Amino acid sequence: MERVSVIGAGVMGHGIAQLYAMAGFRVGLYDVAEAVLVNAVQRMEESLRDMVDAGWLTSEDATAALARVETTTDLREAVAGSFWVTEVIPEVLELKHNLYAQLEEEVAESCVIASNTSTLPLAQLTARAKRPERFVITHFFNPAQLVPLVEVVRGPETREDVVQQTIAMLRRLGKAPVVLKKDVPGFIANRLQAALVREAFHLLAEGVADAEDIDRALSEGPGFRWAFIGALATADFGGLDTWQRVCTNLFPVLSNAVEPPAWLAEKVAAGMLGAKTGSGIFSYAQGELEERLRVRDAAFLQLLGIKRGIPSPLRGDRGEVTSGDRGSEKA
Ligand SMILES: NC(=O)c1ccc[n+]([C@@H]2O[C@H](COP(=O)([O-])OP(=O)(O)OC[C@H]3O[C@@H](n4cnc5c(N)ncnc54)[C@H](O)[C@@H]3O)[C@@H](O)[C@H]2O)c1
Known part of the structure; x- marks a missing residue:
């Protein structure tokens, strides 16, 4: 073996x-x-x-x-x-x-x-x-x-x-x-994620919505689509003329912060590190983290099952999201 x-x-x-x-x-x-x-x-x-x-x-x-x-x-x-x-x-x-x-x-x-x-x-x-x-x-x-x-x-x-x-x-x-064709800091996925987190932090600080609703807007909206198609295919599917207008109207008002927000530094200094210390952006009751992680992992398992079981609309995937199948994870 x-x-x-x-x-x-x-x-x-x-x-x-x-x-x-x-x-x-x-x-x-x-x-x-x-x-x-x-x-x-x-x-x-x-x-x-x-x-x-x-x-x-x-x-x-x-x-x-x-x-x-x-x-x-x-x-x-x-x-x-x-x-x-x-x-x-x-x-x-x-x-x-x-x-x-x-x-x-x-x-x-x-x-x-x-x-x-x-x-x-x-x-x-x-x-x-x-x-x-x-x-x-x-x-x-x-x-x-x-x-x-x-x-x-x-x-x-x-x-x-x-x-x-x-x-x-x-x-x-x-x-x-x-x-990757080039070795860039943050590779691809963490750069995309950081760009999004910057805007989520900005919306929260500006009081545009509650933290729960900012997360909900993401997971029920773009996040729902992003489990199967990326930002670039989304732009193509929506129409590049439309996206040109979206960029023209929205880019000037998006956060372009080059440093983490002050409120984040305050929370970190106060030991409010998130789930592991009981509070961060949200508050966590005793034992809640373990339960949330269990529920998260169960949801991820189901999503993985769905992704593996149906054709992917992503270009280059030839009708499959990964080349593995359920059998390949077995011994
Ligand atoms: N945590 C994440 O979400 C994440 C995601 C992707 C990549 N990474 C990367 O993966 C790496 C590990 O991250 P992690 O989050 O698992 O860290 P971690 O601190 O949870 O685990 C690292 C482990 O390495 C052990 N260790 C320390 N020195 C060692 C040594 N000399 N030899 C062998 N083991 C040693 C530690 O005891 C510890 O158990 C880092 O390079 C990190 O950037 C982390």
Whole structure:
């Protein structure tokens, strides 16, 4: 059985490890902290149970997938025999450089090393690497085991066959890879999201509507469409003459802030960090976060099922949203 490794088992790492295990790989899952590994196994168990409940996997497949994940705090053990390593440690350049130096001592020359970085350019990540040509960025979205998109970013030295192997690997996981032509900060999806969050923060600060209604306007309106078509197809479907008028009338009144709003800094300074501290933009009762995340993940699972079950209107998808099917996520 082919073996891969996931280095870092925090918010993103456990979901990525779960994906590889569901696709039939043995997974060496490493973290510096034993407690993180224990928690990661628990999170994978819960997520697999939800997938069984949703009819995605049999409970035998779920048990077998979990059994393929071998957790360890020994890096050498984690990467022994792996042909693919995904790095999912904190977004600190020095930490990543140190890890890559150790990895390059341990893994085979042919092993691909993929980083889940959200912000660091690959050229910077591989500045000290011996073999930068085998590095690539695979940027998953939280929760990684559910959101189809993975952005693939190559560095100036990444080999073409590594990019092709990466696309094939992500499709094997049932993902929807998007390859960037240029390495830009925030890649594609986070730039689009940040542009939208800036305007949502602006509307909230201006008192245009309550926070709940601003979110509702998005998820019941554009967000409903965006699960299947993007902003550019939306413009084409609506008519470019109409969109020219929309841009002419609205661009001058949209937020063009180049810094986060002052109210955000005030909330952060006051320890109002959102769900994890009990209040942020909204307030959360004890235990509410867990319940909301459970409901969110159940909704995401259903949406994923719908997306996989019907033809996609997106150009280039040839009637399918991802090249994976339900079967490809089974062992
Ligand atoms: N959280 C997100 O939504 C998200 C989304 C996409 C990408 N990312 C990126 O993924 C990476 C990890 O983010 P996260 O949110 O999972 O962070 P996290 O802090 O939840 O997890 C990182 C894990 O790495 C472990 N770790 C620390 N140093 C290590 C080392 N030297 N070797 C091995 N493990 C080590 C930590 O113990 C921790 O469990 C970052 O590059 C981040 O930018 C995060």
